[in-house]
Amino acid sequence: MLAAKTIHELHDLLVKKEIRPQEIVEDVFKRIEAVEDKVKAYLSLTKELALKQAEEAEKKILKGEVSPLTGISLAIKDNICTEGIKTTCASKMLENFVPPYDATVIKALKAEGAVMVGKTNMDEFAMGSSTENSAFQITHNPWDLDRVPGGSSGGSAAAVAADECIAALGSDTGGSIRQPAGFCGVVGVKPTYGCVSRFGLVAFASSLDQIGPLAKDVRDAAILLSAIAGHDPYDSTSAPLEKKDYAQKIGEEIKGIKIGVPKEAFGEGLEEEVKTTLERNIQIFSDLGAEVIEVSLPHLEYAVAVYYIIAPAEASSNLARYDGVKYGFRDKEAGNLIDMYCQTRSKGFGPEVKRRIMLGTYVLSAGYYDAYYKKASQVRTLIKEDFLNAFKQCDFIITPVSPTPAFKIGEKTDDPLQMYLSDIYTIPINLAGVPAISLPGGLSKDRLPIGLQIIGPHFSEVELFKVAYQFEQALGMKEKPEL
Amino acid sequence: MKITKAEVAHVAKLARLSFSEKEMELFTEQLNQILLYMEKLNELNTQHVKPTYHALELTNVMREDKVKPSLATQKVLANAPQADKDMFVVPRVIN
Known part of the structure; x- marks a missing residue:
């Protein structure tokens, strides 16, 4: 089955002209027809476009103009703007929104001759950790259909895990790529803030949002990041980075590298099986010749509180644009302008989005700004300094991705705070702006993936992929979900 | 109590959201x-x-003050809930 292969495996076959890009598209759609009813990873499928792009890709290959992504079938999270293709953010507010332009990352993929098979489900406006906040459908974890795929990039992670695409793009504001990657047993990367352009990514919390890859292995994730990373004049927070090959150090040894394990990572709420998996993972690093030391992130326990002030504050401001005037849903019943705003927003947004707009508006409102927003921004400094200090003692830090494996659908929907607390290991990374990769660390006795997170200093992605690759090879996990 | 129902109502008004009594x-x-x-x-x-508002501290990102092509008006208006000629239409603001 071509759909089960990796980007680099397919690339080799394409270059040798043993397969055509159209065959990959056909095989991916055959797989989608077989399993999508159970998984529900996609909000829209674009087969016609995919076949057309595959034809273009074939022409490129025949001319010898091949890039690593030429002719590779990819899925895109539905908060990344695609010209002429609906981009809904899994919200009624944008149910019929057709972007008049492509996000910079989409332009980059098109330039490489990549193929888009569809847009994936997510928590509405990327707010959530289970993809249950989608206004349209619930995505199921391919490893256990009664469980969530994680979120908010749950559709992308499930599609990759179920071989409904070769790789995918997601976005990560507090763990939205890494946590679903962990829950679905795939590789996910949250790049350094500023590494990938946010132009055309529907904004949630602008100081935290990053687009990144979800893939079947570490090498694929590096290939995908190489295509989308780099400076973009259309995003003023984009870092002045040259284009580079993020896979360049894959295969190099990691002997002598220093791996830090924060003692705070073993805090309350950490499930026994996740803990023992982490301990086994630590042993693998030692076996690879890495030096494993204990480090401290003393302010880790404050990260969730900081995040759930800063992210909703930024969201309340970003989502003020949905007013029923320029694009998106409008409630046509309302008689005057103010009523039109209120009715449009009340009917267009789902409960979690409203909860965060309310929270954000409150913490920014007169009289509370210093107590909440300013205070949180100050503690954010302490969290960032924790990482900078830890990286004086070690090269990389490892933690679990989440305190538990994938939870049951419906288990946490009534308790927003419990849902928020499941992001404890991923959130601090966005606050500090550092890069992190989530990759399989093992399986639980119930056959649920347990993720390992490797965190590096700002702009250390090339080294991060090198370390992750050695770990992946040493672990050698071959299991796949049975669908 | 950190926040009263009356305060929630006030915040809802600021955020241009309306809720039922139960909500x-x-x-x-x-x-x-x-x-x-x-x-x-x-x-x-x-x-x-010192507060951190951004993970990377880029300041004064400048570019040349040059006009670049922008999206065509009709392309932009295609997503408008209501449009007329080259304008967005909204409910009457002044009675």
């Missing part, structure tokens, strides 16, 4: 629970800590 009660309860958790931050003395 208002649920939101008041949930927001209280969340804000109570935020109290945790007061354990820390941050008097002399």
Whole structure:
């Protein structure tokens, strides 16, 4: 089955002209027809476009103009703007929104001759950790259909895990790529803030949002990041980075590298099986010749509180644009302008989005700004300094991705705070702006993936992929979900 | 109580959201629970800590002051809930 292969495996076959890009598209759609009813990873499928792009890709290959992504079938999270293709953010507010332009990352993929098979489900406006906040459908974890795929990039992670695409793009504001990657047993990367352009990514919390890859292995994730990373004049927070090959150090040894394990990572709420998996993972690093030391992130326990002030504050401001005037849903019943705003927003947004707009508006409102927003921004400094200090003692830090494996659908929907607390290991990374990769660390006795997170200093992605690759090879996990 | 129902109603007005009585009660309860958790931050003395608003401190990102092509008006208006000629149409603002 071509759909089960990796980007680099397919690339080799394409270059040798043993397969055509159209065959990959056909095989991916055959797989989608077989399993999508159970998984529900996609909000829209674009087969016609995919076949057309595959034809273009074939022409490129025949001319010898091949890039690593030429002719590779990819899925895109539905908060990344695609010209002429609906981009809904899994919200009624944008149910019929057709972007008049492509996000910079989409332009980059098109330039490489990549193929888009569809847009994936997510928590509405990327707010959530289970993809249950989608206004349209619930995505199921391919490893256990009664469980969530994680979120908010749950559709992308499930599609990759179920071989409904070769790789995918997601976005990560507090763990939205890494946590679903962990829950679905795939590789996910949250790049350094500023590494990938946010132009055309529907904004949630602008100081935290990053687009990144979800893939079947570490090498694929590096290939995908190489295509989308780099400076973009259309995003003023984009870092002045040259284009580079993020896979360049894959295969190099990691002997002598220093791996830090924060003692705070073993805090309350950490499930026994996740803990023992982490301990086994630590042993693998030692076996690879890495030096494993204990480090401290003393302010880790404050990260969730900081995040759930800063992210909703930024969201309340970003989502003020949905007013029923320029694009998106409008409630046509309302008689005057103010009523039109209120009715449009009340009917267009789902409960979690409203909860965060309310929270954000409150913490920014007169009289509370210093107590909440300013205070949180100050503690954010302490969290960032924790990482900078830890990286004086070690090269990389490892933690679990989440305190538990994938939870049951419906288990946490009534308790927003419990849902928020499941992001404890991923959130601090966005606050500090550092890069992190989530990759399989093992399986639980119930056959649920347990993720390992490797965190590096700002702009250390090339080294991060090198370390992750050695770990992946040493672990050698071959299991796949049975669908 | 960190936030009263009356305050929730006021914040809803600021955010241009409207809620039913039942939703208002649920939101008041949930927001209280969340804000109570935020109290945790007061354990820390941050008097002399500089706030971080961005992970990367890029300042004064400049570009040449040159006109570049922008989206065609009709392309932009295609997504408007209501448009007329080259304008967005909104409900009457002044009576």
